[in-house]
Amino acid sequence: MSQQLRVGLIGTGRIGDVHARSVHAHPDTVLHRVADVFLESAQRVAGQFGGEATDNPESLFSSGDIDLVIIASPTSTHIDLIDQAIDAGIPALCEKPIDLDIERVDRLREKANASSVPIGLGFNRRFDPHFASVHERTQAGEIGQLEQLLLTSRDPAPAPNDYLAVSGGIFRDMAIHDFDMARFFIPEIVSVSAQGFNQFSQDIKELGDFDSTAITLRGSKDELVLISNSRHAAYGFDQRLEAFGSEGMLRVENLTDLNVRHYGQREVEARPAYQNFFLERYLDSYRLELEEFLKAVRGEASRTPTFEDGRMALVLANAAAESAVTGQTVTL
Numbered sequence: 001m002s003q004q005l006r007v008g009l010i011g012t013g014r015i016g017d018v019h020a021r022s023v024h025a026h027p028d029t030v031l032h033r034v035a036d037v038f039l040e041s042a043q044r045v046a047g048q049f050g051g052e053a054t055d056n057p058e059s060l061f062s063s064g065d066i067d068l069v070i071i072a073s074p075t076s077t078h079i080d081l082i083d084q085a086i087d088a089g090i091p092a093l094c095e096k097p098i099d100l101d102i103e104r105v106d107r108l109r110e111k112a113n114a115s116s117v118p119i120g121l122g123f124n125r126r127f128d129p130h131f132a133s134v135h136e137r138t139q140a141g142e143i144g145q146l147e148q149l150l151l152t153s154r155d156p157a158p159a160p161n162d163y164l165a166v167s168g169g170i171f172r173d174m175a176i177h178d179f180d181m182a183r184f185f186i187p188e189i190v191s192v193s194a195q196g197f198n199q200f201s202q203d204i205k206e207l208g209d210f211d212s213t214a215i216t217l218r219g220s221k222d223e224l225v226l227i228s229n230s231r232h233a234a235y236g237f238d239q240r241l242e243a244f245g246s247e248g249m250l251r252v253e254n255l256t257d258l259n260v261r262h263y264g265q266r267e268v269e270a271r272p273a274y275q276n277f278f279l280e281r282y283l284d285s286y287r288l289e290l291e292e293f294l295k296a297v298r299g300e301a302s303r304t305p306t307f308e309d310g311r312m313a314l315v316l317a318n319a320a321a322e323s324a325v326t327g328q329t330v331t332l
């Protein structure tokens with residue numbers, strides 16, 4: 001590519017930092033403007049990965065010198081920023097979840113879908129090489145008819161309370177990745193039932209949220225999806241996937257940095273600890289997610305999750321949250 005695409009980044013917290021690294025490392029992109037309401041945070045990232053820092057995110061849209069924007073600010077800001085990106089004609093890759101309020105999403109839906117400005121949703125797990133391989137092989141018929149999908153997502157430890165307080169709860173914040181992964185394999189989900197549990201965190205309970213969940217989804221061809229979430233896991237980040245079909249099974253286990261096992265008198269087959277958290281486990285997926293979105297920016301066919309994918313994941317999360325409170329299965 002002759003000219004690098006100039007990227008504007010909004011939000012320089014945990015995930016903003018990851019995106020800044022991906023943009024910096026990619027030969028086709030350059031970090032051009034970096035915005036965060038905390039100027040020092042924007043300056044820190046700009047100092048490390050390039051670009052001009054500002055505490056005014058809106059200024060990116062009027063700058064006239066941005067080719068795409070990455071929205072990595074808190075969830076409550078996403079819909080307004082996508083709206084501004086569409087008005088400015090700037091392609092936007094927005095972090096998950098799309099928003100916490102389906103009515104706000106629906107108010108922008110028609111405009112977003114009618115617009116030719118590419119809008120991508122940051123469901124990075126679709127681009128994890130291991131999950132993507134299972135998806136590709138399942139699509140190719142290697143395990144026959146897909147009958148069951150089992151997703152295990154457990155964080156090593158809860159996020160800080162101030163994050164959890166505005167996160168939208170375990171279904172919309174955490175399980176949202178699993179809802180998207182379910183739709184990646186089984187696009188049409190017809191019903192949702194869920195239970196929420198308060199097993200270990202008084203803080204999370206006081207926020208009116210659950211620390212653990214069990215979710216069952218039914219696909220339109222009677223496929224079964226089982227999702228297990230916990231906000232903690234004593235042994236680290238637990239990310240497993242199992243696709244079970246009429247002709248066999250494909251499975252992704254947890255990853256370790258070094259695949260060396262120790263055999264001794266007290267233990268056998270012992271391996272180093274799992275990769276610590278999303279920054280390590282999904283590092284490749286963020287890079288590949290950007291790569292895929294760049295295709296959309298260049299007007300090429302792209303598999304980047306869309307505004308509608310963002311909306312549907314939220315619809316499923318809302319249904320699960322409702323089911324967990326009422327005890328009823330929600331039919332979509």
Ligand SMILES: NC(=O)c1ccc[n+]([C@@H]2O[C@H](COP(=O)([O-])OP(=O)(O)OC[C@H]3O[C@@H](n4cnc5c(N)ncnc54)[C@H](O)[C@@H]3O)[C@@H](O)[C@H]2O)c1
Nearest residue numbers: 011012013014015016036037057072073074075095096097
């Ligand atoms: N895809 C993933 O794996 C993944 C992982 C973590 C977080 N996320 C999502 O990314 C978003 C950010 O999460 P995080 O963990 O990085 O949060 P964070 O709190 O670490 O960072 C958010 C940053 O945004 C800044 N900010 C706040 N309001 C802003 C505004 N109006 N405009 C610009 N910047 C603003 C904050 O100062 C902070 O630096 C959330 O929507 C979260 O759900 C996605």
